[in-house]
Amino acid sequence: MNEDKLIVAIAEDKIMQCQENYMITNTGFLDMRQQTLCRKLLRNNAEVKGFFYGGYPDAERRITIFIPEYIEAETEEDLHEYFLKNKEDNPLTLIRAKHNGYKDLSHRDYLGSLTAMGIKREAIGDILVDKEGADVLVLREMAEFILINYGKAGRTYLELTVADIEHIAIPEGRVVEKSDTVASLRLDNVVASAFGTSRSNAAEAIKGGIVFVNNLQVEKPEKLVNQGDKLVLRGKGKVILKEIGGSTRKDRIFITLMIMK
Incomplete structure (x- = not known):
């Protein structure tokens, strides 16, 4: 299967x-x-x-x-x-990992050390990293095992506690705003603008199943996007279509994008 x-x-x-x-x-x-x-x-x-x-x-x-x-x-x-x-x-638990190391730990450090313990990827949700540690969302049935056995990420020791999910710490990412014009609001046009690629490459990525709109896979380049939509190109990042404006004299459409760094 x-x-x-x-x-x-x-x-x-x-x-x-x-x-x-x-x-x-x-x-x-x-x-x-x-x-x-x-x-x-x-x-x-x-x-x-x-x-x-x-x-x-x-x-x-x-x-x-x-x-x-x-x-x-x-x-x-x-x-x-x-x-x-x-x-x-709630089937999820929020585990807060803190460290006193001098080296910042990355998402890869936390995920790699968890999966090295034999924990399957489907038991681990988002890992939100900051300078002091990370908030890790896990399936509730895995929480006790992690609290008992998870003590290090790389060579850095961790202190673990359970935190209320409503107090999750969401890191503030760097946002770059970009203005552009597109021929239409087709997905391939907006993806090409957002990620600095050609329309043909954008269409190929969409057909290849690596473009997502509001967390859903979309494989049709001609799909129209709307203001507020979140676009993800796997391996390249996330963009929000912040605003759709008027048209130029050549009938191109003004758009404003929020690019998450």
Whole structure:
């Protein structure tokens, strides 16, 4: 069974458990491509209440979570509020790692040391790094194991605690604003502008499945984008289409982009 079919099969099993046992169920953490697969599954199962949840609104790695009818949540924001009031139901735990080392640790340092312990990638969500340490989102069933066994990242010792998810520390990234004009609001045009590549290269990347709009994989270069959309080109970064303006005399469209560094 290939990876895509396995992801769908796991999600289908979690849906069945939710419906038969009237309980919250969830997958492991999914990347944006895998979330797209589960989104398609949810579209074909309209009677199922399913959401994507990563612990904070802009999370990139998220679980697909299925909830029974007694939980009154209609949006992902509603679900987040529900977990703030019912912490015992939250399938995620926030682990805060602090260090006193002289060398700054990177995302790769934390992720590499966790997976070196045998922890599967689907048990680990976003890792938000700052100079003093990192906030690491994990599946709740892995939290105790990590707290007991995870003591070092590279050669740097760590001090671990459990923190409330509502107090997650989101690092302030450097944002560069860019203004440009595009022939149309087709995805390939905007991706080419945002990431400084040709339209043909942008279209190839989109067809290759490495471009995501609002965390969903999009493979059609002609898709139109909207103000506020978040665009990700895997390996290149993240951009938000901040503003769509008027048109030039040659009918090109003014756009403003927020480029996350």
